[in-house]
Amino acid sequence: xxxxxxxxxxxxxxxxxxxxxxxxxxxxxxxxxxxxxxxxxxxxxxxxxxxxxxxxxxxxxxxxxxxxxxxxxxxxxxxxxxxxxxxxxxxxxxxxxxxxxxxxxxxxxxxxx
Amino acid sequence: xxxxxxxxxxxxxxxxxxxxxxxxxxxxxxxxxxxxxxxxxxxxxxxxxxxxxxxxxxxxxxxxxxxxxxxxxxxxxxxxxxxxxxxxxxxxxxxxxxxxxxxxxxxxxxxxxxxxx
Numbered sequence: 001x002x003x004x005x006x007x008x009x010x011x012x013x014x015x016x017x018x019x020x021x022x023x024x025x026x027x028x029x030x031x032x033x034x035x036x037x038x039x040x041x042x043x044x045x046x047x048x049x050x051x052x053x054x055x056x057x058x059x060x061x062x063x064x065x066x067x068x069x070x071x072x073x074x075x076x077x078x079x080x081x082x083x084x085x086x087x088x089x090x091x092x093x094x095x096x097x098x099x100x101x102x103x104x105x106x107x108x109x110x111x112x113x
Numbered sequence: 114x115x116x117x118x119x120x121x122x123x124x125x126x127x128x129x130x131x132x133x134x135x136x137x138x139x140x141x142x143x144x145x146x147x148x149x150x151x152x153x154x155x156x157x158x159x160x161x162x163x164x165x166x167x168x169x170x171x172x173x174x175x176x177x178x179x180x181x182x183x184x185x186x187x188x189x190x191x192x193x194x195x196x197x198x199x200x201x202x203x204x205x206x207x208x209x210x211x212x213x214x215x216x217x218x219x220x221x222x223x224x225x226x227x228x229x230x
Contacts, residue, residue, distance in 0.1 A: 034216045043117075043204045043221025044156070087156075091216050099216050100169065103148075103156035 004088045009108040018075040020107050022088030025069050033064060033071045036087045038106070044087065048073070075109075083111045117222035119205050125228045131193040134225045137186055138207030146219060147180055147190050148204040156204075162188065195229045202226050 006022040036044040050062040061074040085106040091099040118137040147159040182188040206219040
């Protein structure tokens with residue numbers, strides 16, 4: 001099972017771009033990299049997923065280098081409402097089509113006015 | 114779409130009492146997950162159902178915990194007897210059938226905050 005390591009916390013200001021880097025040195029060939037966001041008193045919410053290179057959606061971008069041992073979640077022009085915990089996950093693909101997610105401590109992002 | 118529905122949203126009970134948490138997954142989702150979140154241990158997967166069948170219950174803490182999924186639209190997580198250390202937020206999540214290796218987005222419910230006195 002690939003383990004992920006990400007900063008415990010980050011601070012930013014409104015309007016700035018935030019980049020959260022996650023390392024996953026033991027990622028397996030078939031593993032995808034997935035990011036979830038969790039606001040206080042809510043369940044986690046899927047943000048983005050990628051396998052290699054760059055993925056972009058309406059919320060964020062995910063950059064994955066060729067060796068796939070790390071990934072960077074990029075949040076453009078953050079606002080106060082982006083204050084949340086961000087989880088980097090690498091699934092453990094088990095037999096029978098079960099992709100088990102192991103949530104770590106995540107990165108607590110605080111956006112200031 | 115109403116999303117994943119959990120009830121109750123809050124539950125306060127006394128040690129030794131039976132607690133039943135309920136979940137209605139999103140219609141059409143065939144995978145259902147129960148998670149528990151505490152400050153000390155973070156978000157832990159308790160059990161995973163696929164097509165109403167328990168596939169992975171390795172995260173269930175002990176025999177006091179049991180989960181059922183009698184049909185595609187309903188699941189329960191029961192704790193009997195409850196203990197103060199069971200106090201946590203319990204989340205239910207559901208997802209669509211899996212694609213090869215890629216993670217299928219899990220849709221989480223609002224959670225049930227359980228307090229055992």
